Amino acid sequence: MSDNTLRCALVYRLESSGDPVLLAKYDHESAYEDRNSSYADAVGMVVGSDPPGPVSEEGVVGGFKVVQSDMHQIVYGSDSEGLCIAVITGLKYPSRTAIQMLTDLYTPYSEQFGLQAKSGTTNALTKKSKKVLSDYCKKYDDSTKVDKASALNTKVEEVKVQMQDNIATMLKNTEQAENLAERSNQLNEQANVQKKSKDLRKQMRCKNIKMTIILTTLVVGVLLVILVPLIMKAKKAAGGRRLLRGTLLEEWDQIMN
Numbered sequence: 530m531s532d533n534t535l536r537c538a539l540v541y542r543l544e545s546s547g548d549p550v551l552l553a554k555y556d557h558e559s560a561y562e563d564r565n566s567s568y569a570d571a572v573g574m575v576v577g578s579d580p581p582g583p584v585s586e587e588g589v590v591g592g593f594k595v596v597q598s599d600m601h602q603i604v605y606g607s608d609s610e611g612l613c614i615a616v617i618t619g620l621k622y623p624s625r626t627a628i629q630m631l632t633d634l635y636t637p638y639s640e641q642f643g644l645q646a647k648s649g650t651t652n653a654l655t656k657k658s659k660k661v662l663s664d665y666c667k668k669y670d671d672s673t674k675v676d677k678a679s680a681l682n683t684k685v686e687e688v689k690v691q692m693q694d695n696i697a698t699m700l701k702n703t704e705q706a707e708n709l710a711e712r713s714n715q716l717n718e719q720a721n722v723q724k725k726s727k728d729l730r731k732q733m734r735c736k737n738i739k740m741t742i743i744l745t746t747l748v749v750g751v752l753l754v755i756l757v758p759l760i761m762k763a764k765k766a767a768g769g770r771r772l773l774r775g776t777l778l779e780e781w782d783q784i785m786n
Contacts, residue, residue, distance in 0.1 A: 534558060538554070540615075639659070642658055
């Protein structure tokens with residue numbers, strides 16, 4: 530229960546025996562009265578085991594002490610005649626504000642009930658002093674309204690929360706930008722792979738065309754090397770036959786003539 534709630538106010542009379550007498554209590558949060566009726570006794574044990582520091586000046590409250598537990602804190606002080614005022618708050622409620630409340634409350638309370646407090650029995654002033662305790666609890670319920678430092682801390686906390694939200698948003702945007710950049714790089718790599726694939730296919734086609742041309746040239750060359758001599762030889766043979774036939778025809782004509 531770590532919060533800044535003002536829970537309740539209590540008034541004790543410190544006895545020389547060491548056991549304080551509960552004179553009045555006001556449950557400002559309306560939580561302890563139903564859930565834990567012994568909270569006033571618990572605070573009385575704390576005050577009795579560790580009483581406020583000595584106060585030499587009359588008519589003032591002092592010797593303040595702050596005792597914290599896992600759930601709340603108790604702030605209390607007393608005057609020189611043993612009138613002790615205490616408050617229970619959440620752990621985040623500023624102890625300096627609680628001390629300020631006790632100091633502010635002490636004067637009207639001691640003026641109205643100081644004499645009765647010296648001889649009052651247990652809970653004798655609970656109903657009588659309910660209004661004054663209620664008024665001061667309401668006044669100090671929101672510590673930021675009576676404590677400039679608390680108000681400043683509240684603003685600082687608000688700024689911190691806003692900054693944390695802004696940082697979280699920036700990190701989220703950065704992450705999204707990184708994801709987009711990564712996706713863009715992947716697309717670029719895919720485009721480069723496709724381009725290289727096209728270039729490779731084009732190079733292979735060019736190589737295939739070159740090889741076809743070279744093979745065709747070689748085949749034509751080989752054919753020319755083989756066929757040209759044969760053609761020339763055939764032409765010479767054909768010319769020889771024509772010459773022989775012409776000679777034979779001439780000789781035959783001479784014979785006949």
